[in-house]
Amino acid sequence: MKTNTKTMRTIMFLSLAIAMVLIPANTATANEFMQNRKEYETALNHATILTARLKQDTENIQNKTIVTRDDDNATRIAREALQSQLTEATKIHMSQKEKATVFTVSSLTDKTVESNNRIHSLIRSIDRTAKSVDTAIASHKLDDMRKKLADMVDKGKRILESSNGNVDDENNRDKLSDLLEKAKDLMESTDVKTMSVDVSELDKLINKVSDDMNARQSRIGQERQQSVVAASYSQASDTTNGNYATTRSNYGSYTPIQSTPRGYYSSMSCNLTSAADHCQGAVDGGGIVDLNYGNGHVYAQHNNTGGAWINNLQAGQTFIMNGSTYRVNGQSVQGAHYAPGSGDWMQTCNGNGNHLVGITKIS
Incomplete structure (x- = not known):
């Protein structure tokens, strides 16, 4: 091919x-x-x-x-x-x-x-x-802290106003006033930490001012009590100066009748329960202490802090306690070891121990 x-x-x-x-x-x-x-x-x-x-x-x-x-x-x-x-x-x-x-x-x-x-x-x-x-x-958190600060400022203003003229020392009031002024500038702040510190400081100062008010009231109460005690010593030792008049009762006994009731005031109160040992501390602090035990009151005062006049109370005698008039009803318990079952009583100490004197509220 x-x-x-x-x-x-x-x-x-x-x-x-x-x-x-x-x-x-x-x-x-x-x-x-x-x-x-x-x-x-x-x-x-x-x-x-x-x-x-x-x-x-x-x-x-x-x-x-x-x-x-x-x-x-x-x-x-x-x-x-x-x-x-x-x-x-x-x-x-x-x-x-x-x-x-x-x-x-x-x-x-x-x-x-x-x-x-x-x-x-x-x-x-x-x-x-x-x-x-x-x-x-x-x-x-910011909104919450602003509200807390506003509430604390309002609380501070109220106590600053109520404490005016009611404290013996103006130092804490002055500090509170200065901090309240500072707090105004923080109301629109975003600094939560600083606001929190101010809320805490305001709370502390508010409590201090409140304590100052209580201290002044306590001082006034003690001074008033001391004045009343001094008057009661004079009243108890002088029965010929017109404070008391003796009248014969229908039962033949002599009952001292006080012509002008004297006024006394308790400086503090305490609930008297089986566990209330702190009431003893209140009495030890001096002044008359209102021991509330549910069925009545025991107004207690040490005899060596002005309560000796209670030993001189006699049936029929009237006096004023905390604005109410009481009459000595003749009940007397020497050497008491327990609170009475009911009723109102005055209590102090003497050579026999605790001395309870029964009283009845009449007005």
């Missing part, structure tokens, strides 16, 4: 042309695949980093979802929103590496990048919501 030279040349030319076209194309496809696979691996590495960060962020802010008793509505809403996002985060799974081929590498990369974008968006949302929880808590 005779070879057609022209035909052979045509075939060789076409083969060479095809080879020249195919070689660059194959080379380009291989390079593109390598690039796509590199992008896929980069996306997978990014997925690992994002998933780890999401897990760490979720653990770090989990406590911000816990509702507390002091939360207001804004704080509760922010906590609920954060909890919803954290729940969504638990459903996120890191993209797993799959075998990439020239046919699948692009789609795998796109899927991984899409997953990464979702994780990244969720991380940003969780961060914003966590900050909104902090903001709500801070706002609530």
Whole structure:
């Protein structure tokens, strides 16, 4: 068979042309695949980093979802929103590496990048919501502290007014007045810590001024009691100066009758129970102490602190105690060891121990 030279040349030319076209194309496809696979691996590495960060962020802010008793509505809403996002985060799974081929590498990369974008968006949302929880808590604390400061300022103003002229020492009142002026400038402040300190200091000064008022009242009461005691000594030792007149009763005995009742006042009171040993301390402090034991009162005073006049009370004698008039009813208990069962009594000490004198309220 005779070879057609022209035909052979045509075939060789076409083969060479095809080879020249195919070689660059194959080379380009291989390079593109390598690039796509590199992008896929980069996306997978990014997925690992994002998933780890999401897990760490979720653990770090989990406590911000816990509702507390002091939360207001804004704080509760922010906590609920954060909890919803954290729940969504638990459903996120890191993209797993799959075998990439020239046919699948692009789609795998796109899927991984899409997953990464979702994780990244969720991380940003969780961060914003966590900050909104902090903001709500801070706002609530600020509002609460401003209210506490306002209430304390009002309380301070009231006691400053009521204590005017009712304390012996103006030092604490002056300090309270200065702090109240300072507190006015803090009412619109956002410095919760400073406001908290001022609230605490105001409370302390208010209590000190209140104590100063009580101290003055106690002093006045003691001075009044001392004056009454001095008068009672004079009254008890002088039965010829017109304070008492003796008259014969229907039963033939002599009963002293006081023509002008004298006034006495208890300086403090105490509930007399089986466990009330502190009442003894009150009596030891001096002055007349009103011991309330449920069925009546025992007005007690040591004989060596002005109560000796009680030993001189006699049946029929009248006197005023705390603004009420009492008459000595003739009952007398020497050496008493227990509180009486009922009724009102005066009590002091003498050579026989405790001395109880029965009294009856008549007006």
